[in-house]
Amino acid sequence: MEPVVKTVDVDTGVREAFEFFTGAAATWWPPHQVIVAGERERIVFEPRVGGRWYESATDGAEADWGRVLAWEPPYRLAATWRIDGRWQHLPDDEGASEIEVSFTPLGPGRTRVQVAHVALERLGEAAAGMRAALDKPGLGATLGPYAAAL
DSSP states (O other), X not given: OOOEEEEEEESSOHHHHHHHHHHSHHHHSOTTOOOXXXXXXXXXXXXXXXXXXXXXXXXXXXXXXXXXXXXETTTEEEEEEOBOTTSOBOSSSTTOEEEEEEEEEEETTEEEEEEEEEOGGGGGGGHHHHHHHXXXXXXXXXXXXXXXXX
């Protein structure tokens, strides 16, 4: 299945773009995309292959969004995405799709950020519906708020 790819050019350096995506995600990540039961406090990408990608709530509860598959600052990261084809949380990476995020310098103070949602076929019979939902016109539910906040 073809990946869903969204791209935006931002007026910041590649290192800053990467650090804002990975280190400040709770400030821009859409508030309706929450897995923890309580009020979200943080979204964390542990900075290593095999690290957790998770969110935590103000009450201390945590929920894993996936595992880091590639950590190559400031140019690339990849992680599993533990959301099934019906927008429900998956308890582990079995059946999880993946995101690949790249940061390409376009010159001083300008970066192209690309988010590719790949391995959607792992979602089984719900994959086509999920792909259609992710591939709507525009920057998408995460890249749009990221660019606006940056």
